[in-house]
Amino acid sequence: MDFRQIGIVAGKEFWDRIRNRWVLAVSIVFTVFALVIAYFGAAQQGAVGFRSIDVTIASLVSLVIYLIPLIALILGFDAIVGERERGSLDLLLTLPITRKELILGKYAGLGGALAFSTIAGFGAVGVILSPSLSLGALFHYIGFMASAILLGFAFLSLAVMLSVFAADRTRASGLAIGTWFFFVLVFDLLILGALVVTAGEYGGAVFPYLLLLNPADVFRILNVFSLDEVRTLYGLATVFPEALSNPATLGGVMLAWIVGPLAVAIWRFER
Numbered sequence: 001m002d003f004r005q006i007g008i009v010a011g012k013e014f015w016d017r018i019r020n021r022w023v024l025a026v027s028i029v030f031t032v033f034a035l036v037i038a039y040f041g042a043a044q045q046g047a048v049g050f051r052s053i054d055v056t057i058a059s060l061v062s063l064v065i066y067l068i069p070l071i072a073l074i075l076g077f078d079a080i081v082g083e084r085e086r087g088s089l090d091l092l093l094t095l096p097i098t099r100k101e102l103i104l105g106k107y108a109g110l111g112g113a114l115a116f117s118t119i120a121g122f123g124a125v126g127v128i129l130s131p132s133l134s135l136g137a138l139f140h141y142i143g144f145m146a147s148a149i150l151l152g153f154a155f156l157s158l159a160v161m162l163s164v165f166a167a168d169r170t171r172a173s174g175l176a177i178g179t180w181f182f183f184v185l186v187f188d189l190l191i192l193g194a195l196v197v198t199a200g201e202y203g204g205a206v207f208p209y210l211l212l213l214n215p216a217d218v219f220r221i222l223n224v225f226s227l228d229e230v231r232t233l234y235g236l237a238t239v240f241p242e243a244l245s246n247p248a249t250l251g252g253v254m255l256a257w258i259v260g261p262l263a264v265a266i267w268r269f270e271r
Helices: 003-019 022-040 053-076 081-086 088-093 099-132 135-165 169-197 207-213 215-225 228-234 247-269
Strands: none
Touching: 003 022, 003 099, 022 053, 022 099, 053 099, 053 135, 053 169, 053 215, 081 088, 081 135, 081 169, 088 099, 099 135, 099 247, 135 169, 135 215, 135 247, 169 207, 169 215, 207 215, 215 247
């Protein structure tokens, strides 16, 4: 595997997003929404303004769960199938580059653009809030940004996998939107519905672990249920086992969500 070829493809994908102002637009969206949520996030408790980093992160988690998976899926759904439809895929494969190098380069470039926009958007908010943050709070906020990037990488892996399997861009876009609906909106409803139907008699003990089957829930657990103030505020300390509050364990699960779909995409693309 030639990392230089991967870097060339990644650089092209990244700078294409910079030139079409995609990164700028996403960064502005993240900055504006994050500032609004940081200020009004505690309104349900009858207060406005910045309160603490734990409450701020808990408020920002909802924004990230809805926006970043959608942006990642839109960004990557046509990574391969789009090249195929434009007729440029065969041309690319005539160059001295393997299929694995091509798909890894595209993923790296798109992931770099997504990470850059996330850091720029939320980093700007961190700079604005920094006078109110202690060193420990700043560390928590940086961890939140890192986990948001990992969430984006996980859904970008899913998008690239869908792009490899889809026959055309229309089907790829439909699969991408369906994936977003399933993981962000439907998955938790199915689990909660099963618990309600069975009155909690079956599956109650494994319910927290079923959430690991959804990268959006892994992100939520990492950033909400591991914060002591939020666990106390919402009574979550007795709901989730201690194992799910371990950042190393949750980070490993998120890494599996990144590597797994991407490995499937490479396997299918090379066949």
